[in-house]
Amino acid sequence: MRHLMTKAQLNERIHVDSAATHNYQIGSAPDSRTQQHALQRGYDLSALRARLLTHEDFEHFDLILTMDHNNQTTVNERCPENLRHKVRYFSEFFEQYELTEIPDPYYGEAKDFELVLDLVEDGVKGLISHCIRPS
Numbered sequence: 001m002r003h004l005m006t007k008a009q010l011n012e013r014i015h016v017d018s019a020a021t022h023n024y025q026i027g028s029a030p031d032s033r034t035q036q037h038a039l040q041r042g043y044d045l046s047a048l049r050a051r052l053l054t055h056e057d058f059e060h061f062d063l064i065l066t067m068d069h070n071n072q073t074t075v076n077e078r079c080p081e082n083l084r085h086k087v088r089y090f091s092e093f094f095e096q097y098e099l100t101e102i103p104d105p106y107y108g109e110a111k112d113f114e115l116v117l118d119l120v121e122d123g124v125k126g127l128i129s130h131c132i133r134p135s
Contacts, residue, residue: 093126
């Protein structure tokens with residue numbers, strides 16, 4: 001997402017961050033297979049480290065995007081009611097795909113990691129269109 005936002009010259013206007021809903025891998029880099037497949041597309045994820053979603057995130061960010069139904073439920077449970085309008089499915093921004101969530105490729109094969117990258121790229125394109133659309 002950062003790469004495509006920079007390419008669209010939105011990196012000065014839009015701050016992108018990532019946060020987990022559970023503390024399983026806090027401080028860890030993305031899965032090595034994720035990094036490998038992303039690097040093949042020109043995305044270097046090696047500097048990323050997992051962090052936990054905080055209460056401040058709900059105040060700071062205009063959008064909190066979730067990847068699947070379980071994350072959406074967890075995030076909505078933690079989000080103050082008056083800020084829940086910020087919580088949306090990332091899949092709402094898909095332009096080509098009709099899936100409602102991004103599957104976790106962890107137990108899958110190479111094709112599953114490629115699908116996730118395809119979905120993320122598609123969602124980011126839709127998000128960019130959303131961000132530059134006149135109000």
